Structure formats: C-alpha cells, structure tokens
Amino acid sequence: MPRTKLVAGNWKMNTTLAEAKALAAAVVAGVESDDRIAVAVCPPFPWLLPVAEVLRGSPVALGAQDVYSEKKGAFTGEVSPGMLRECGCRYVIIGHSERRHILGESDAVVNHKVHAALDEGLHVILCIGETLAERERQLTERIVQRQVLAGCTGLKDDQLARLTIAYEPVWAIGTGQVATPEQAQEAHATIRATLRHVRGPAIAEALPILYGGSVTAENAAGLLHLPDVDGVLVGGASLKADSFLGIVRAAKK
Numbered sequence: 001m002p003r004t005k006l007v008a009g010n011w012k013m014n015t016t017l018a019e020a021k022a023l024a025a026a027v028v029a030g031v032e033s034d035d036r037i038a039v040a041v042c043p044p045f046p047w048l049l050p051v052a053e054v055l056r057g058s059p060v061a062l063g064a065q066d067v068y069s070e071k072k073g074a075f076t077g078e079v080s081p082g083m084l085r086e087c088g089c090r091y092v093i094i095g096h097s098e099r100r101h102i103l104g105e106s107d108a109v110v111n112h113k114v115h116a117a118l119d120e121g122l123h124v125i126l127c128i129g130e131t132l133a134e135r136e137r138q139l140t141e142r143i144v145q146r147q148v149l150a151g152c153t154g155l156k157d158d159q160l161a162r163l164t165i166a167y168e169p170v171w172a173i174g175t176g177q178v179a180t181p182e183q184a185q186e187a188h189a190t191i192r193a194t195l196r197h198v199r200g201p202a203i204a205e206a207l208p209i210l211y212g213g214s215v216t217a218e219n220a221a222g223l224l225h226l227p228d229v230d231g232v233l234v235g236g237a238s239l240k241a242d243s244f245l246g247i248v249r250a251a252k253k
C-alpha cells in the first residue's frame with residue numbers, strides 16, 4: 001500500500017497571534033481534502049487553541065513542536081501529551097535538532113517523550129539527523145542508526161503505526177543548504193533498512209520518513225518523489241502560505 005505523504009509546517013518560535021491565525025486561515029483556504037496527502041501546521045504552544053479554532057472542519061491537522069514525558073505534576077513550564085490532545089493536536093514533533101543541540105535533549109529524553117506521546121494517542125514526528133561535523137567524518141549512517149534505535153526503544157508494533165521519522169540533517173536546517181536528492185535518499189534508505197533489521201519488513205515499509213532542511217516550493221518536488229521520502233517537515237518556508245502551499249502542491253504531483 002502506498003504511504004500517505006505528509007507535509008508538516010514547523011513554525012518554531014515565530015508569529016504573533018494575529019499572524020498565526022492569518023497564516024492558518026490562508027493554509028486552510030489553499031488545501032483540499034486528498035487521501036494521498038496529509039497537511040499539518042505546528043504553531044507555538046500559546047497559539048494551539050486559537051489555531052485549532054481556525055483549522056476546525058478543514059483537512060489541515062494541528063501539531064505541537066514538543067511535549068513533556070510526564071502526564072501531570074510539578075514540572076514547571078512543561079506541557080503534557082494530554083494537554084496537547086485537549087488542544088486538538090493530532091501530531092507532535094519530538095527530538096527536533098534545536099531541542100537536541102540548543103536545549104540539550106538526549107536520546108533517552110527523546111525516547112521517553114515518544115513513549116508518553118504515543119501512549120496518549122498522538123502521532124509522533126521523531127526528528128533525527130547528523131551535524132555537519134558528523135557528516136564530514138563519515139558518521140552519518142552511524143548517527144542516524146543510533147537515533148532511530150534509541151528513539152524507538154521499547155515501542156510496541158501498534159505504537160509504531162503512529163510514528164513518523166523526519167530525517168533532518170542539522171547542516172540543512174535553516175541554512176538554505178538543502179540535501180541533494182542523492183544524500184536524502186541514501187539517508188532515508190539507511191533509516192528504512194535499520195527499521196527492517198530490527199522491526200521487520202512490514203513495519204519498515206509502512207513507516208513514513210519525511211525529509212526536513214531548507215525545503216522550499218522550488219526544491220520540494222525533487223525530494224518528494226524519491227522512493228523513500230514520504231513527505232517533508234518544513235521550517236522557514238512554512239511561515240508564508242504561498243510557499244507552504246507550493247510545497248503541498250509539489251507533494252500532490
């Protein structure tokens with residue numbers, strides 16, 4: 001069965017409330033329901049509820065950019081998976097490179113968050129990817145394998161049905177330096193082979209793998225048609241409705 005493509009926008013710590021609502025409305029206006037492709041936007045936490053209101057009844061899903069691994073309690077500043085569900089989130093991004101490298105999240109922390117989010121019924125977009133220094137030292141395969149295995153540790157088969165992996169080479173994020181189709185396909189094939197090895201062919205074939213890193217409406221088509229690329233996670237280009245919708249159109253072709 002062909003894997004449904006996902007185009008997800010990560011707005012990061014951007015937009016005022018008015019901008020977030022206007023951007024969501026413009027995305028809604030440009031997206032038609034289509035079984036072959038899913039579209040999601042991931043606004044900052046405080047804009048989840050107002051953006052959910054704008055998305056209501058549309059085919060555009062809501063996602064969050066992070067989550068905490070506990071259900072409730074004395075964790076000042078954190079947000080639980082249940083809270084995200086109540087806000088209307090279907091997706092949550094976990095392990096984004098900015099959280100790993102700026103905020104110091106380890107593979108173990110990422111894995112705990114993945115468990116907590118899946119236990120709550122959320123769909124997880126698990127981000128992995130090597131730094132430039134790691135690529136230059138020819139460590140890409142090893143890093144990607146380690147992050148896949150660590151991120152998926154202890155997950156049951158039925159939970160993996162709600163997991164998407166996003167391969168986001170750190171050197172490509174927000175730099176304008178997109179991976180070549182060859183680099184992307186090679187990394188995605190490594191991820192799928194790793195999954196096949198540890199979880200078997202059925203899970204490996206079904207699990208969607210997104211590419212992320214300087215995706216634009218101009219370069220999206222060249223990535224979205226690679227055999228192991230099942231969609232894209234978009235940062236900068238998701239902040240303008242025109243460019244985000246251009247990427248959605250590229251996924252449909």
Ligand code: PEP
Binds near residue numbers: 234236237
């Ligand atoms: C991201 O942060 O997930 C991302 C892919 O950013 P950008 O598209 O801006 O490189």
